[in-house]
Amino acid sequence: METHDAFVPNCTEKLKARFSGTHNVEQIVARPRSLADFPAAIIPELSKFMPRTAVELMNERRTGTQMWLYLTAKRQPEVDAVGVEEKSNSDRGNL
Numbered sequence: 001m002e003t004h005d006a007f008v009p010n011c012t013e014k015l016k017a018r019f020s021g022t023h024n025v026e027q028i029v030a031r032p033r034s035l036a037d038f039p040a041a042i043i044p045e046l047s048k049f050m051p052r053t054a055v056e057l058m059n060e061r062r063t064g065t066q067m068w069l070y071l072t073a074k075r076q077p078e079v080d081a082v083g084v085e086e087k088s089n090s091d092r093g094n095l
Contacts, residue, residue, distance in 0.1 A: 001071065006064030015069055023071040030066035033058040 003012040016025050038054045040047045047054045
């Protein structure tokens with residue numbers, strides 16, 4: 001989940017608090033990009049002749065520090081359905 005604290009202050013912490021009861025929450029913080037991060041095989045001329053532009057494109061001119069939340073559901077205990085009986089295949093007859 002991409003968060004934008006520069007536009008909605010403290011939204012990352014609010015989302016972490018909201019989902020922490022049902023999800024494992026991992027916070028990922030962007031780091032400044034360098035020319036070594038640029039996939040030169042895709043556009044080799046750009047990184048060679050316009051290195052600052054290549055780095056600027058990767059940084060996307062974002063305001064503030066970019067963060068993401070990676071959520072995975074916590075395992076919930078199995079709950080039997082109330083009023084539902086499991087039937088074996090022999091109880092079902094021919095379908």
